[in-house]
Amino acid sequence: MNEPILEVSDLKVSFRTYAGEVQAVRGVSFQLNKGEVLAIVGESGCGKSVTAQTIMRLIPTPPSVIKGGSIRFNNKEITRLTDKEMEKVRGSEMGMIFQDPMTSLNPTMSVGRQITEGLIKHQGMGRRAASSRAVEMLKLVGISNPEGRMNQYPHELSGGMRQRAMIAIALACNPKLLIADEPTTALDVTIQAQIIELMKKLSEQMDSSIIIITHDLGVVADMAQRVIVMYAGKVVEQGTVDELYYDPRHPYTWGLLRSVPRLDSSREEELVPIPGTPPDLFAPPAGCAFADRCAYAMEACFAADPEPTRLTRTHSAACWLLHPDAPKVERPVLTGGAAR
């Protein structure tokens, strides 16, 4: 279980624009173990999607540029592969589920063909074998009348069906790594729950490792074993789901947990939004990037960026409050998603 399939070390990704360089990912490190589900959470623009898409090398270069670090996946250094080599890895060893299936499925190809193409190209299957595997996949993701759906086009399916079809495409080649970028955001609540349930079941059945990118802490609690919290292009806290929900240490994680509703609460609880906005990544601050929004900010926070402090084997957070000489502060009452 603890054998890594993916190791990201000190990854730095920037975008070159006319206005200057946007430092979207600023030294991200984490590991994903075989069979594990890891969630990456944070506000829009925190670098979570850029990190995921860089792992799959899906962001065009230029404008993006990998400024440093490494991505080791299944004994390969992803940053050094040619486009052709990477296409092969993407087709056979990695799969991706996007937020909006309508824009990521090919509207001009039948659902069946979109599944069989990858099987023929990357797995060397004949047309007939690929076709029966495609039917099997559609059945597995809970699509009724799979034989009939093979000939349908994306616009003929409902939103939930399209997302199921995309999961079928992503998993058809039995990838070792599945990245799901906000997979339920575009769906209504009841369908969201079904899709989460489906992904959970399939990840167990197929033994794929999963990275799920989300801003929805409910999805995290339901699916993941470990969580990474990102802010302004950096990892500010990481730990197991229990560590993050029951013993969060970073003020930004506190803010996230206080700003989501809790379904099991019998009391009326007030949600507390995080004030302010993330910093400009054209010119990130020298100190802690959260300092302008943090109620606990001290002089040191504006002067230098804290390194991660290891709290347990699995839990770490980057905050000056964890320094032995820092003043002791009371963690706020986490009325939000803190209780699972």
Ligand code: SF4
């Ligand atoms: Fe707040 Fe300082 Fe910790 Fe940053 S380092 S989160 S500003 S207390």
